[in-house]
Amino acid sequence: MSAPGAFIESELRGDLRGLVDRICADFPNEYWRRLDRAHAYPEGFVDALTKTGCLGALVPEEYGGQGLALGDASVILEQINRNGANAGPVHAQMYTMGAVLRHGSDEQRRTYLPGIASGQLRLQAFAVTEPAAGSDTTSIRTAARRDGDGYVVNGQKVFISRVQHSDLMLLLARTTPAAEVEKKSQGLSLFLLDMREVSGMTVRPLDMMVNHETNEVFFDDVRIPASALIGEEGKGFRYVLDGMNAERILIAAECVGDGRWFVERASSYATTREVFSRPIGQNQGVQFPIARAHIQVEAADLMRWRAADLFDAHQPCGAEANMAKLLAADASWEAANAALQTHGGYGFAAEYDIERKFRETRLYQVAPISTNLILSFVGEHVLKMPRSF
Numbered sequence: 001m002s003a004p005g006a007f008i009e010s011e012l013r014g015d016l017r018g019l020v021d022r023i024c025a026d027f028p029n030e031y032w033r034r035l036d037r038a039h040a041y042p043e044g045f046v047d048a049l050t051k052t053g054c055l056g057a058l059v060p061e062e063y064g065g066q067g068l069a070l071g072d073a074s075v076i077l078e079q080i081n082r083n084g085a086n087a088g089p090v091h092a093q094m095y096t097m098g099a100v101l102r103h104g105s106d107e108q109r110r111t112y113l114p115g116i117a118s119g120q121l122r123l124q125a126f127a128v129t130e131p132a133a134g135s136d137t138t139s140i141r142t143a144a145r146r147d148g149d150g151y152v153v154n155g156q157k158v159f160i161s162r163v164q165h166s167d168l169m170l171l172l173a174r175t176t177p178a179a180e181v182e183k184k185s186q187g188l189s190l191f192l193l194d195m196r197e198v199s200g201m202t203v204r205p206l207d208m209m210v211n212h213e214t215n216e217v218f219f220d221d222v223r224i225p226a227s228a229l230i231g232e233e234g235k236g237f238r239y240v241l242d243g244m245n246a247e248r249i250l251i252a253a254e255c256v257g258d259g260r261w262f263v264e265r266a267s268s269y270a271t272t273r274e275v276f277s278r279p280i281g282q283n284q285g286v287q288f289p290i291a292r293a294h295i296q297v298e299a300a301d302l303m304r305w306r307a308a309d310l311f312d313a314h315q316p317c318g319a320e321a322n323m324a325k326l327l328a329a330d331a332s333w334e335a336a337n338a339a340l341q342t343h344g345g346y347g348f349a350a351e352y353d354i355e356r357k358f359r360e361t362r363l364y365q366v367a368p369i370s371t372n373l374i375l376s377f378v379g380e381h382v383l384k385m386p387r388s389f
C-alpha cells in the first residue's frame with residue numbers, strides 16, 4: 001500500500017512501510033474485527049512485529065535493537081493504522097522504553113533492553129492515571145514507601161492498558177507526601193516493575209469502547225526492590241514529562257495513518273456506490289467532506305514531521321509535538337466522520353470496519369492526553385497567557 005506522503009521519503013522509510021504492509025497482509029481487517037468482538041489481544045500480530053524488529057525500533061543497536069530515529073519509528077505505527085489495523089495495543093513500548101534508556105541505570109539498561117528488543121520481555125504497561133487525580137497527574141496518591149532494601153506500594157490506578165500482556169510496567173508513584181514538598185511535581189518517582197516477580201497486585205479488566213486491554217490495577221502492600229527505581233527518587237514526574245514529546249509524535253503518526261485509511265475507504269466507496277443512478281461521490285455534498293478531511297490529514301502530517309525532525313535533531317519540540325498530536329487527532333476524527341457519513345448505513349456494519357476504526361480514532365481526543373490539556377499547554381507555555389491550573 002503506498003503512502004501519499006507530502007515528503008520525498010528516505011529509502012529506509014519506504015522499506016519500513018513495505019515491511020509493515022507485508023506484516024499487515026497476514027493480519028487482515030477480519031483478524032482485527034474478531035479480536036475487537038472478543039476483546040482479545042493481538043498476540044500473533046505482536047509476535048510478528050517483534051520478530052521483524054519493529055517493536056525494538058527505538059532500542060539502540062548495542063542492546064540488540066534497530067537504533068532508529070523517532071521519525072523512522074513513527075512510520076511503523078502510522079503504517080499499521082494506515083492498513084486498518086490498530087497500533088494501540090502495541091505502541092506503548094516505543095515510548096516507555098525511552099525512560100529506561102535515558103534515565104535508567106547501566107544495570108537496568110543491560111538487564112531489560114536486550115529482552116525488550118528481542119521480544120522476550122514486553123514493556124507495554126505504563127501506569128500513571130488514577131481515579132481521583134485524572135489529568136492532574138501530580139495529585140496521584142499511589143504511594144511507594146521506603147522499607148529496608150526496597151519499597152512497599154499501595155494505591156490504585158485506572159485505565160491502565162496491556163497489563164495482562166506485558167512483563168514489565170512503568171509505574172509512577174509518590175515517594176514523598178505532597179504536603180512535604182515545595183511543588184507537587186516533586187516527590188514522585190518512576191519504577192520499572194517486573195510484574196512476574198511481584199505479589200499483591202490485582203488487575204481488573206474494564207469493559208471499554210476500544211480494545212486496548214484496559215484495566216484497573218490495585219496495589220496492596222506490593223513489595224518491590226530498590227533496584228526497580230528509575231533514576232533518582234523524587235524526579236519521576238520530570239522523567240515522565242521527558243518522554244511526552246516522543247509519545248505525542250508517535251500518536252500523531254498513528255492518527256495520520258488512521259486519517260489516510262478513512263480518506264481512502266471513503267473516496268473509494270464514494271466512487272463505486274451508485275444511488276439515483278450515479279456514484280454518490282459525484283455529489284459535491286459527499287465529495288467535499290472527504291476532500292476536506294484529506295487536506296486536514298496532510299496538513300497535520302506536515303506538523304508531525306516538523307516535530308519529529310526537531311526531536312531527532314535534539315532540538316526543543318514541545319510546542320510542535322503537542323500541536324502535531326492535536327492537529328492529527330482532529331484530522332483523523334474529521335476523516336472518520338466523513339467516512340462514516342459516506343458509507344451511510346453500511347458505516348455502522350462491523351464488516352466494513354469503519355465503525356471499529358471510528359471508535360479507535362476517537363480515543364485520541366482523550367488519551368494519552370486530552371485536547372483541552374494540549375490547548376492549555378499551548379496557551380500557557382507557547383503563547384505565555386495566564387496559567388489556568
Ligand SMILES: Cc1cc2nc3c(=O)[nH]c(=O)nc-3n(C[C@H](O)[C@H](O)[C@H](O)COP(=O)(O)OP(=O)(O)OC[C@H]3O[C@@H](n4cnc5c(N)ncnc54)[C@H](O)[C@@H]3O)c2cc1C
Pocket residue numbers: 125126127128129133134135136158159160161162208210212214363366367368369370371372373376389
Ligand atoms: C482506552 C484508554 C486507554 C488508556 N490507557 C492508559 C494507560 O495505559 N496508562 C495510563 O496511565 N492512562 C491511560 N489512560 C488514561 C488517559 O490517559 C486519561 O483518560 C486521560 O489522561 C484523561 O484523564 P481522565 O480520564 O481522568 O479525565 P479527566 O482528567 O477527568 O478530564 C475529563 C475531561 O475534562 C477536561 N478537563 C479536565 N481538567 C481540565 C481543565 N483544567 N481545563 C479544561 N479541561 C479540563 C479533560 O480535557 C477531559 O476532556 C487510558 C484511557 C483510555 C480511555
